[in-house]
Amino acid sequence: MSISIGRRGAIVAAGATGLPIASHAQAPDPKRGGTLVMLGASTRHVNPALQSGTPAGIPGTQIFASPLRFDDKWNPLPYLAESWVLAADGKSLTLNLVKSAVFHDGAPVTSADVAFSIGVIQKNHPFKTMLEPVEGVDTPDPHTAIIRMSRPHPAIMLAMSPALCPILPKHVYGDGRDILTHPANTAPVGSGPYRLTEFKPGESITLARFDRFFIPGRPYLDKIVMRIIADAPTALLALERQEIVYIPYVTTVRDAERLGKQAHLQVSDKGFEGIGALNWLAFNCAKKPLDDKRVRQALAYLADRPRMLKVLQGGKVPVALTPIHPGSPLYTTEVNHFDYDLKKAEALLDEAGHKKGADGVRFKLTIDPIPGAVETSAGVAEFLRGQFKRAGVELELRTAPDFPTWAQRVAGQEFDLATDAVFNWGDPVIGVHRTYLTRNIRKGVIWSNTQSYSNPKVDALLDAAAAEPDPAKRKAEYKEFQQLVVDDVPILFLHPFPYTQAAHKGLKGLPTTIWGPMSPWDEMYWEAADRR
Amino acid sequence: MNAAIWTVRRLLHGAGLIVAVLVLNFILVHLAPGDPADVIAGEMGGASETVMADIRAAYGLDRSVPEQLARYLGHVLTGDLGFSFYFNRPVTALVFDRMGATALLVMSAIVTALVLGTWLGVVAARRPRGLAAQLVAVFSVAGFAAPVFWTGMMFLLAFASYWPIFPVSGMADVGYPRHGLAYALDVAHHLVLPSLTLAMIYMAQYSRQARAGMLAALSADYIRTARAKGLTEPRVVWRHALRNALIPVITIAGLQFGQVLAGAVLVETVYSWPGLGRLAYESILRRDSPTLLGVLLGSAVMVILANLLTDAAYRLADPRLRGTS
Numbered sequence: 013m014s015i016s017i018g019r020r021g022a023i024v025a026a027g028a029t030g031l032p033i034a035s036h037a038q039a040p041d042p043k044r045g046g047t048l049v050m051l052g053a054s055t056r057h058v059n060p061a062l063q064s065g066t067p068a069g070i071p072g073t074q075i076f077a078s079p080l081r082f083d084d085k086w087n088p089l090p091y092l093a094e095s096w097v098l099a100a101d102g103k104s105l106t107l108n109l110v111k112s113a114v115f116h117d118g119a120p121v122t123s124a125d126v127a128f129s130i131g132v133i134q135k136n137h138p139f140k141t142m143l144e145p146v147e148g149v150d151t152p153d154p155h156t157a158i159i160r161m162s163r164p165h166p167a168i169m170l171a172m173s174p175a176l177c178p179i180l181p182k183h184v185y186g187d188g189r190d191i192l193t194h195p196a197n198t199a200p201v202g203s204g205p206y207r208l209t210e211f212k213p214g215e216s217i218t219l220a221r222f223d224r225f226f227i228p229g230r231p232y233l234d235k236i237v238m239r240i241i242a243d244a245p246t247a248l249l250a251l252e253r254q255e256i257v258y259i260p261y262v263t264t265v266r267d268a269e270r271l272g273k274q275a276h277l278q279v280s281d282k283g284f285e286g287i288g289a290l291n292w293l294a295f296n297c298a299k300k301p302l303d304d305k306r307v308r309q310a311l312a313y314l315a316d317r318p319r320m321l322k323v324l325q326g327g328k329v330p331v332a333l334t335p336i337h338p339g340s341p342l343y344t345t346e347v348n349h350f351d352y353d354l355k356k357a358e359a360l361l362d363e364a365g366h367k368k369g370a371d372g373v374r375f376k377l378t379i380d381p382i383p384g385a386v387e388t389s390a391g392v393a394e395f396l397r398g399q400f401k402r403a404g405v406e407l408e409l410r411t412a413p414d415f416p417t418w419a420q421r422v423a424g425q426e427f428d429l430a431t432d433a434v435f436n437w438g439d440p441v442i443g444v445h446r447t448y449l450t451r452n453i454r455k456g457v458i459w460s461n462t463q464s465y466s467n468p469k470v471d472a473l474l475d476a477a478a479a480e481p482d483p484a485k486r487k488a489e490y491k492e493f494q495q496l497v498v499d500d501v502p503i504l505f506l507h508p509f510p511y512t513q514a515a516h517k518g519l520k521g522l523p524t525t526i527w528g529p530m531s532p533w534d535e536m537y538w539e540a541a542d543r544r
Numbered sequence: 545m546n547a548a549i550w551t552v553r554r555l556l557h558g559a560g561l562i563v564a565v566l567v568l569n570f571i572l573v574h575l576a577p578g579d580p581a582d583v584i585a586g587e588m589g590g591a592s593e594t595v596m597a598d599i600r601a602a603y604g605l606d607r608s609v610p611e612q613l614a615r616y617l618g619h620v621l622t623g624d625l626g627f628s629f630y631f632n633r634p635v636t637a638l639v640f641d642r643m644g645a646t647a648l649l650v651m652s653a654i655v656t657a658l659v660l661g662t663w664l665g666v667v668a669a670r671r672p673r674g675l676a677a678q679l680v681a682v683f684s685v686a687g688f689a690a691p692v693f694w695t696g697m698m699f700l701l702a703f704a705s706y707w708p709i710f711p712v713s714g715m716a717d718v719g720y721p722r723h724g725l726a727y728a729l730d731v732a733h734h735l736v737l738p739s740l741t742l743a744m745i746y747m748a749q750y751s752r753q754a755r756a757g758m759l760a761a762l763s764a765d766y767i768r769t770a771r772a773k774g775l776t777e778p779r780v781v782w783r784h785a786l787r788n789a790l791i792p793v794i795t796i797a798g799l800q801f802g803q804v805l806a807g808a809v810l811v812e813t814v815y816s817w818p819g820l821g822r823l824a825y826e827s828i829l830r831r832d833s834p835t836l837l838g839v840l841l842g843s844a845v846m847v848i849l850a851n852l853l854t855d856a857a858y859r860l861a862d863p864r865l866r867g868t869s
Contacts, residue, residue: 047718049718054826055587056584056587056629056630056631056632057632062588063587063588063589064588064589064590065587065588065589067587068587138585138588138589138590138591138592138595139589139590140592192598193602193632197632198632212818213628213630213631213632213633213638214631214818214822214823214826215818237718239713239714239718239816240816241713241714241816242813242816242822242825242826243713243813243814243816245697245700246700246712246713246814246815246816247713249700249704249705249712249713250712250713252705253704253705253708253711253712255711255712255713255714255717414578414828414829415578415582415583415586415829416576416577416578416579416582416583416586416829416830416831417576417577417578419578419582419583419585419586420577420578420582421577423582423585435589446590454592454593456593456596457585457590457591457592457593457596458582458585458586458590458591459589459590460590
């Protein structure tokens with residue numbers, strides 16, 4: 013495998029053998045056979061072309077193959093595309109498809125399917141910026157697809173990832189029916205390592221090995237059963253009892269530590285850089301007194317994030333300083349760290365005209381923690397209440413019973429402060445820009461710029477970085493963006509989500525690339541003979 | 545009153561109740577904040593205003609609530625409970641799919657509670673000051689006071705973690721084919737903890753009720769007569785006294801059917817039992833109103849039928865009631 017800059021600056025990559033290459037180091041002797049019974053999540057369907065998120069993404073990346081996959085160092089690897097060329101001007105990406113790939117119904121995978129899928133994603137996927145500059149896909153022959161763009165679009169490489177660019181068969185999904193309600197969304201036909209054999213909504217998803225998968229000899233497992241267990245403690249107990257043997261997303265440090273003490277389990281915190289989940293505290297910049305940057309900065313100085321993480325996460329989770337996940341190569345620590353400083357906070361609040369009243373109170377705010385684990389939602393709010401009170405800012409908790417209630421308040425911009433969990437999705441263009449662009453302030457739309465944050469300089473920097481083909485210049489632009497946003501404090505970044513994956517020790521080839529569990533599990537196998 | 549007239553009257557009452565339940569549930573469900581478009585947008589990872597509007601239009605959520613209600617009632621009258629936003633399936637199919645699992649759980653819990661609760665009540669009544677009676681009293685207070693979800697977690701810790709003799713979740717192991725004796729035994733094995741959890745609170749109540757009924761019955765004249773006739777003590781207790789003591793227990797059991805179904809929501813969630821309760825729980829979280837309304841309608845029908853059967857059983861057990869309305 014080689015990745016090099018060509019003579020005219022075109023980025024060329026190809027598998028030396030013409031075959032896709034493992035996404036991480038191969039074990040010496042993978043074994044074939046066995047069933048993986050694991051924790052699944054409830055989902056409406058399993059078509060990642062129409063939605064983001066892990067519930068559809070995990071089964072979806074097993075069912076559908078994508079043009080590229082990535083290793084654990086953010087390098088693209090061949091998948092359905094055995095080689096590719098990103099043009100020197102950055103305005104086209106040529107994908108040379110594997111000739112042996114077929115869909116689960118036996119039809120060959122062609123460039124027409126790639127063009128169709130990119131059209132579907134562009135029209136229906138919520139991440140509109142992901143393929144925004146794509147003007148069309150040329151198909152000069154059945155195994156060549158050329159994605160044409162109106163401007164350089166460096167995010168196009170990560171947009172070819174398994175969870176973001178599933179290749180759908182045109183002859184199935186392009187039959188004229190509405191793609192959003194197409195029956196094949198719950199009875200899918202893909203070209204990935206596993207095919208769906210049963211979809212029981214809210215109960216289980218069952219996959220079986222696809223024997224004609226285009227990578228010879230793979231996948232190794234016979235069957236995957238994703239059991240949906242709604243109650244988190246029950247799911248952990250089921251893993252301890254080996255009723256299930258894999259949980260791809262353990263969400264709290266406490267649970268990961270508990271599972272790590274089990275002799276038969278392995279726990280890994282690798283494989284979550286791609287989705288780049290951040291826990292943060294959002295400020296409604298359109299409401300008084302939070303429309304004043306000094307007030308937001310004062311609250312940031314009061315937050316004392318290292319202490320918060322010590323109290324809530326046992327000090328096992330680092331502070332996230334910026335809107336970009338610490339696992340990303342674009343992350344910088346050269347920003348204002350807002351270390352705890354009560355005096356500075358009080359001075360800023362005084363300067364903003366919010367003096368303490370006779371009762372010691374300057375003003376009152378509400379906080380809406382996103383429903384979830386205590387350590388990352390309600391616990392954060394409780395901690396901040398104590399911190400803010402030190403400077404005379406009273407915080408009232410508004411606990412939402414469920415996601416729709418919380419989402420309605422936040423999307424409707426009817427909040428002061430809210431904790432939220434938001435994903436980077438690889439390239440900032442895909443998952444970061446949406447939160448900060450002025451043109452993305454859209455009332456009623458969750459995970460848009462619900463903070464009503466607006467800074468023309470930030471807008472200009474994001475637009476420039478989105479189209480910057482030079483990696484060094486792009487990195488510098490994102491660095492400046494991070495410095496500006498951190499200083500403006502539309503959001504106080506708390507920490508990367510402490511995800512871990514936990515599995516039986518006999519299960520090998522766990523997905524630890526940047527996309528982790530949302531990448532194909534064609535390398536996963538049972539080492540223990542009694543499991544096969 | 546003639547049994548046929550009585551049955552028709554009760555069925556008509558039941559039909560009226562079902563309409564009231566439909567209307568009330570519809571209004572309550574639509575009063576909750578957020579709607580399926582919020583949930584779908586959340587699961588999609590965000591959605592544009594156009595997509596949100598399309599989703600609302602596709603499911604008729606852009607119409608006024610009275611119009612939605614009228615359309616819903618019209619569909620229900622033709623046997624169409626609507627289409628699930630979240631599960632992408634007709635609600636009728638979803639409800640029927642899950643009804644069997646819930647019926648198994650609820651019926652086994654009620655039978656367990658009735659049999660064990662009554663037995664404990666009889667044991668306590670036979671020697672009211674004995675050790676067994678004291679233990680039954682402690683059990684009934686504890687059983688009645690403990691919330692269902694807590695009991696479920698304690699059972700899980702005791703019998704699935706520390707002493708792992710029962711499975712943690714689900715209705716069957718993945719490895720078994722879904723037919724035959726092995727499958728039936730596997731389901732029975734999975735049923736033990738959920739059924740006991742759900743039965744616990746009612747077992748406690750029935751033991752108290754049976755104890756009180758037995759104490760009253762055992763001091764009645766007809767029992768003294770039975771003993772004077774030389775009947776054996778077990779025959780006096782189990783045949784003569786218990787039959788009278790059971791009437792209030794049966795009445796309470798019938799009235800509590802709805803509560804048992806409500807308890808099933810928690811039990812099914814804790815044990816991942818694939819029944820209507822879990823479907824209701826997921827539908828509430830996802831604002832999947834057609835599914836939730838379908839589950840509530842199914843539950844209402846089951847409760848009304850259970851009450852009807854209870855009344856019939858009551859009339860059978862007590863001949864004096866057959867001539868009353």
